[in-house]
Amino acid sequence: MPIPITPPQTILITGCSSGIGHHCAHALQNLGYRVIACVRQTQDIQRLREEGLHVIQLNLADPDSVDQAWSEALELSNNQVDALFNNAAFGLPGAVEDLSREALEHQFATNVFGTQQLTNLAIKHMRQQGHGRIIYNSSVLGFAAMAYRGAYNASKYAIEGLADTLRVELKHDPIQICLIEPGPILSRFRANAYREFKQWVEPLSQNSVHQANYQSMVARLAKTEASAPFTLGPDAVCKALLHALQSKRPKTRYRVTLPTKAFALLKRLLPTRALDWVLAKAGGDGRR
Secondary structure: OOOOOOOOOOEEOOOOOHHHHHHHHHHHOOOOOEEEEEEOOOHHHHHHHHHOOOEOOOOOOOHHHHHHHHHHHHHOOOOOOOEEEEEOOOOOOHHHHHOOOOHHHHHHHHHHHHHHHHHHHHHHHHHHHOEEEEEEEEOOOHOOEOOOEEEEHHHHHHHHHHHHHHHHHOOOOOOEEEEEOOOOOOHHHHHHHHHHHHHHOOOHHHOOOHHHHHEEEEEEEOOOOOOOOEEOOOOOHHHHHHHHHHHOOOOOOEEHHHHHHHHHHHHHHHHHHHHHHHHHHHHHOOOO
């Protein structure tokens, strides 16, 4: 029977500088978990330590950083990491035809390659200690693709494929694999995506046939308030995370927000072209 991960057991959370990761790190620590929070930028380390968190630096795009962070996590936890929440990720917006090979590699380095490198290290450790839970923070865009989100769509589709495969491969091991699939959540995701667009796509997009739609997309990314209907706070993801940690029989997928639940149902019911039409309307050429 799977062992519930309840306080004071140790959980490693990636992407804790803001948003979902930051909220979950504090919420779980307040519940009595031993939380190890990972951040990428040096300036965030001291800030989170002053907030009372155990913090290590992790750049998922750097293989050496992943190995070093895992070693530090084992040292901080007295060689017992009970759960891993793969939360760190970012979006690189832009039409697929405007994404260079380098841009796609940049997207996948963090969202897929680094995430899975860390996961594989955790699997070996959890198998030896006899238990563990690995939760991937995916997205509604991990199963329902929207325009101008191709790099992010692809990275989350990849994460879903890896998680589904691991669940089958580890069926005889004491390790649970879960996916959380949020829809719109209040965070710095759009601001970070805008920064990535300006670096990787905008300089090459002046002659793009998608230029007019990019103007609408940029207006959305620049907003500070919620830009999509049914947006929830990060506590909605944290609630799913707690169930994935503490349930004797966790769900394979946790669909968070009404859009995620609706699109999951529509994907089962609608023909592909009909679903494409709905997703195109929902995305509004990048405006939502």
